[in-house]
Amino acid sequence: MAVFKGPQDLPFVPDDLTVPQFILDTHHPCKPVVVRGDIPCLIDDATGRQIGAEEIRARTYGLANGMHARWSIREDDVICIFSPNHVDYPVAMWAILRLGATVTGANPAYSAEELVYQLKLTGAKLLLVHPTCLPTALEAARIAKFSPVYMALIEPADVAVSLPTVPDLIEDGLSRPPSFNERHLHPGEAKTKVAYLILSSGTTGKPKAVRLSHYAVIANTVQSAVHMDISPNYASDENKRFRVGDVMLGLPPFYHIFGLITVLHFSVFVGMPLVVIPKYSFIEMLKSIERYQINHLLVVPPQIVLLCKHPAVKNYNLKSIRTVMSGAAPLASETIIALAQVLPHAAIGQGYGMTEATGISFARIDKHVDTSGSSGRLVPGVVARVVKSDGSLAGYGEPGHLIISSPSLASGYLDNEEATKETFVDGWLHTGDEVIINEEGEVFVIDRIKELIKVKGFQVAPAELEGHLLEHPDVADVCVVGVPDDYSGEVPLAFIVPSISAAKRIKSNPDESEKVKAAIVKHVADTKVHYKRLAGGIEFIDAIPKNPSGKLLRRFLRERAKTLRVKGKTPRPSTVKAAL
Template identity: 35%
Template sequence: MDRYKSFGDQTVMIDAVSGIEYTGKFLYDSIVRLAQILQKLGIKHNDVVGLSSENSVNFAIAMFAGFAVGATVAPLNVTYSEREVDHAINLSHPKIIFASKITVDRIAKVAKQNKFVKAVIALSGSSTNHPKVYSFTDLMNSDKYKTKPDFTTPAANKTEDVALIVCSSGTTGLPKGVQLTQFNLLATIDSQIQPTMIPFNEITLLTVIPWFHAFGCLTLITTATMGTRLVYLPKFEETLFLSAIEKYRVMMAFMVPPLMVFLAKHPIVDKYDLSSLMVLLCGAAPLSRETEDQIKERIGVPFIRQGYGLSESTLSVLVQTDDYCKPGSVGVLKVGIYAKVVDPDTGKILGPNERGELCFKGDGIMKGYIGDSKSTQSAIRDGWLHTGDIGYFDDSLEFFIVDRIKELIKYKGFQVPPAEIEALLLTNDKIKDAAVIGKPDEEAGELPMAFVVKQPNTQLTAEDVINFVNERASPAKRLRGGVVFVDEIPKNPSGKILRRILRDMLKKQKSKL
């Protein structure tokens, strides 16, 4: 918050849709006022504030105001269905939820069913048909709330006080609430700030990564501390994305592989001047060397850097550098991070070029999953975060991801748990059994695909199944990979789905085409 104050009349944020530019002073003044309003609404140290919005200046103001009063901020995926919102807020128990125009009706409806939510604040627009819903604009402009021009944040226990609760998908079904402490965030920000040839306040950075996602949220927080000019989009739109790079002479952009494929292959890219781009930072899923080479050749961006991290590690624990960027690698350990590779069956520590489960220790590792000590103890053992991903390091200590123990489907940077979709499918009376895997896709990474066993003597089409899921799940969880009807789902003696066999079936199908 104080960093925004120090930037004064310098532009620190630009809405690439409207073209409105926001100064450090505007953000500081807005955060200070909202923080005092939150206190007057009863928000205290360690209370939880929910936030369901696409990228916007009001998202940033609400989040930093929450931090300022010592509250925990719990971002919510804007694509969540009512069922998913209900699950998420019953993990974090927010007293107040900020909601954008596209989510406010959904949030208000779920909030009405949960008494711990005292108010919903609509971030855009002033009129609403729901009780308990207040207008952000009206609150900020109201004479009812007298506020001072400065604000003192309450004392905090940085190692214990939770700053963020971000939703992380798990193989067991619905999302878990990852608790990231103030210390986690501060340590991660410190590790991100490395000396650069160009002063931070002269760098223009573009992000379209959702700020409700851990990757996007930490991007917002980190750039706020550096004075970087942050150009944002609420969602990816081809022409807006490209024109923003051209108009604002963007030097750096945070990316996910589907956006990289777009830059590499879409014909519209040639119509724009992207020569200002110096660095593309890619995370959330693996990026192929072919795509990287195509981008470098096409638009001449000199540096493409990959990294690896999880919500549970606050941000990246591995990142490529100028000296460590072998094809296919995700880089080397960041300062302050420790790693080991262990045999997933025996726990034996492995050496260079031996494949095993990646485990990490460091100041960014989460406090734990809220209200779920069992999952926390499974994930963090003796201080080491067990990622569930299989990889190795070479003789130069560069790391490579080769497979994963966890079954998460990576769709456009989102992590989709198959078990959640399977549980949903099994609520359909016409479905006897079901299994879901990720179908490889060049643009999206993976597409959720279902193998379905029908109940005897029932009429059920693939379209019926797809529509059933569409009506009940957020977009990332829809069966874009299709539906295959089978006689039975392959399982081991303990009943665990053998997804490897399903993937083999998919490969055989492709080879016949």
């Protein structure tokens, strides 16, 4: 088998529209007609304020007009949004795009140095800042010699410096004659004009700025709508999984590809109100689900694990949940099985994507619970090749490196031709992920090729061991890495956050630590082949380092494991050989 494709054809994708024109101003065959006037686009989680499509259009126009009048934003200027999720976040993005400029979203948890890096990398001219992020933004501006004259607050606040606010700019823009001519694209131009500069996860080296065109965003929105069986006339069909007026949880950050495209753009496009949550708290998330009767959860694996294990879950009514889709990082099949027991009424699956490709596969809607270990089916328009280690093309069920073509691919990395040429080759994206694709087009992500542990020549996927370890009652969270070994090349070591009960036992009796470790090692040895056993040992840790999207930052724990190895705190070769 040379190539794999999704089961459906992709309909027409316009190549002469900007993102806000497609989302707010035009109709598409995949877009449902919202006939109920009481269906908002956005809901503010804290206040319950509802914002409809007409208000979004007005605020978007007003902000674009106000920003242009104040700063003379020009074609291809880059504007950075440094804010948690906010109901005016999409307004700001779409206003920037109406001006022909480019958006780059910054992680609100960034330090000043990290923000400086993004500002310099993208060449940002203007900074829109949430008040909670202002101290960091001001320090970054000082370091980068970025004038506060080119800063504005997302919302009013009592702060030490006098800055315009987005509501002020909107009011000003709506009160004055048009000061700009909205950008209209020529046929085909949407494929080349950059809408978003999104920083990659940066799990190796410094993050790169991914160039995402208007066409790529529009294409993936259409791909999602077709895959999810969205159609203009489905509102009367109660058997449909996704319906106009369904409520989605807007928790994944909007500066990240998952929250930006799969959550924000998709929900507004298909007429499903999005409850915008600025800051994650698991208990507050449960309250929001109950308060707003959330139907669709698009979350990341750590939140799934808490849904399975946190004792507070039983205190909330979660029966409104119709679907749960996990994204941004692999979710172990054992965790999906556990979640199905907690939410038996909900359809459960996961999706798979990358900043460089947006969505690649999504949970199947013809199954209540996706095939164990699956990341869903390839979305329409994606063509995939799976290349084996010898360079030949894999067939169904054979593992190899995933290489894809899709209309939603990024156009490369900003000012980094070397990395662009390595990753984007003749229109194909080299994902760096090892996968298996079966005859139904389902994708099974084994692991990042660079993260696979090689034990005596055998490949060990950390995600597989992590999913199994999370089944143990003494394990709250885990990350598995490989440590160098003279005998086996590498062996698996597990960094484990003990459960609350295990931590209490260990604190009251230090000898309990070794007993807990032994029980966990046995848990793996009883069910896994010899080369997958934890011959590198177990290290207890307070928290697993992760980026905001939920991806494990293995590089930090690899370095820590190397330090432990040097200090002789991991098993030596003779011990390992005996264990194997």
